[in-house]
Amino acid sequence: MKRILGLLLFISFFAAFAVSVSAQSRARRVGDSPAPPAPTGSSAPTSPRPPVLGGANGTANSQQPGRTATANGPEEVEAGDVIKVNTTLVTLPVSVMDRDGRYIPNLRKEDFRLWENGVEQQVAFFSSVDKPFSVVLMIDTSGSTRFRLEDIQDAAIAFTNQLRTDDRVMIVSFDDQVRVLSEFTSDRGRLRDAIRRTRPGNGTKLYDAVDMVMNQQLNNVSGRKAIVLFTDGVDTTSRHASYASNVRDAEELDALIYPVQYDTYKDMSGGNGGGGWPGSGRVPTSPVGVLIQILGGISGGRGPISTGSGGPGTSRHEYEVANRYLHELAEKTGARGYQADSSQNLSYAFGNVAEELRRQYSLGYYPQRPAQAGERRQVKVRVNQPNLAVRTRDSYVFNPSGSVQDTAQKTAPVLQRKFAEGNLNHATNR
Template identity: 35%
Template sequence: MKFLTRALLVIALVSCTSAAIAQPSRDQKPKSETNSSQQPQDQDLEKLTIDTNLVTVPVIASSRTGSYIADLKKEEFKINEDGVPQEIAFLASVNVPFHLVLMLDTSNSTQGTLPQIQRAAITFLDQLGPSDKVKVISFDGDLHDWNDFTSDKAILRAAILKTKTSDNTRVYDAVQLALNQLRLIQQRRAIVIFTDGVDWHSESSTFDSTLHDLDESGVIIYPIRFDTRAFTEALARKQDAETNGMELPTSGILRKPTSGTPTTFPGDDPSPVSTQKRSSLPLPDPRVIFGRGTQIPQTGSPTDPFPDTQPPPGRRDPNDPNRTPNPGTIRDTQPKNDMISGMLNNLYLMADSYLGELADRSGGQLYRADTVGSLPQAFAAIAAELRTQYLLGYYPTNKAHDDSYRKIQVKISRKDIAVRARPGYRAKTVE
């Protein structure tokens, strides 16, 4: 009897212990489901971006008064590719951290202002989220990749303070380096580049090759353009005087067709394409001005200058203070028949065109900091926009990898909300 009683007590104790152990498991299941329901889109992002067929589209949403909208849902978005509706696979919320490459032009034109530029860049870092990861790249005649992606502000501040000025400016090579560094990143991605846009002696990349890769990448770019025209002209005229008339290239470039995304509201048609006349200057391919190649024939025809495989023409708001100036707005400091002035007009026209293309093709925004004092304001505006950026993803119904350019149109069902996104992408060929 004693043995039976002891056995029953053991069985009862084991049963109670098993029930106690099993109870937390039942309690934990709803908790896990709650966490999953809170962040399904963000978790899907890491799984989906592994697929090379996935197209990602950074999107900025704002009210008619310019306030950013941060509470949009996936169901409120619609996206078309070449006019065909696409099924949205995910929407990454504005809370998802991003990887950002901060690029600083440290050519000789920044020699007297570099400390101010460094301070503004450090202040910009302080406005980013604690989980955002940043890489610092500076460029002049060399490319300086200062750190791996990190959210450690001390490492980033040290990297910025290491930058020094030097000769030349390999803008195109630097942009290509930044795109390469972001190529395999799975979360939101952005580049902020502070430069005048004038390329001197890039070794492996060109105006066109970087834009081609940008069309494939899905990276959003925010150029901050600073004005070095006066510095460069003074240097050129000094050299001209010392050499009794130096030999300078006087040709320019053809202004590339910009590809800005029209701001639209529900039910509105896209803003009309600007009818302003193009520059009539006989300007060749960008490589010609540096003596690095021969002129490439322009594609298209007089009646259709932009073939279907190319990005659409620009649709920028003419009242936007950050808009790249049109060719006719550039002021000559010397008579129009002056060789140096003509060369510099063409150089800076190409630089403005390039920075405008980086912003327009990626869905970003071009800012102007004609004085270093206005740089903090530009950085602050970019940080505010990055904090409210969405990322849409979809698998295109056109599955061909043929290097063709596909036009994208993003719409929102909520009233009085404007959206800005990249105007299209290039279907990368399978290697």
């Protein structure tokens, strides 16, 4: 009998021990109990959670639980729960001018306000006008430019000489091939020699060249950057990229694109090209005239478009497409386009681009609401001073991979998008 009682006691003790171990091995639950007291120097440290970035108007490093309790009771917190921190910085190049077109220096971060999709954002990054630029100078050397190549070379060299000594320039030429004649450098002698090496070729891989610069040359460049595109805008031989793909990539580009368009229509069409510029009998020679033609074609259209005589790159329709293409690249990235129908206008255009690059600000913010891949966001920037005009892009398309790794943060395209003075974020503070 004693043996039986001893065996029963042993079994009871073992069962109680097993129940205790099982209870201790269950997952911990987050309940509504009060928070534990703050740890002291003698208590064991708790495992801290990663910081959570708050909204633009909130606290940057507020601590929040990984999950919230449900109405049915506390929720289990599994091992390995992770809080992800969104570090996507959206950057915008911004130009500020008075009513006479003079650039305004010495503005501070506190002078700017910006909104995304109507919600005001906190300016988290600010760079003044004295920061250096990286500029890709793209020169069209196709057959259509053979009559003006020397003027183009002279104007391009003058442009590089107007930049600041710490600005870096890359020289790219394109015809039926795309050539990098000089990597990024601030050596004006090397840049001059590279420009003088340009020679006219056959065909025009304009779309392929722009695609290469946007997606291969600028994607590893941090800081302020721009493309100055010297061309008539006519593409004849691109195989990999298109008008549409260039514009789409420009919307995700965190760089400005300044087209400087020179007129080769008369040269290529043998005088009037079978009727001249669409709807007018001749090519407009003033920037205002070209802008009116572009805006007229975009807003209302002209009905059927007749074409001139000649092969690829000689018809009126191709030059009309060229105008729209260059206008869109500038407008999508927040830049401006220039017409260069004479040597004087060519120098004027380059001088204006150089001046604007020297006087731009850069603003950055972390969107309060995370964007989805391919999502378009509307952007508005204002200055807290009267009678000043602000020009920047008015929207961007979010690219989750980013185009630049800058200080370990992904930089979304901003703005690569839209820089035509008419339809952009070009607002005057009153």
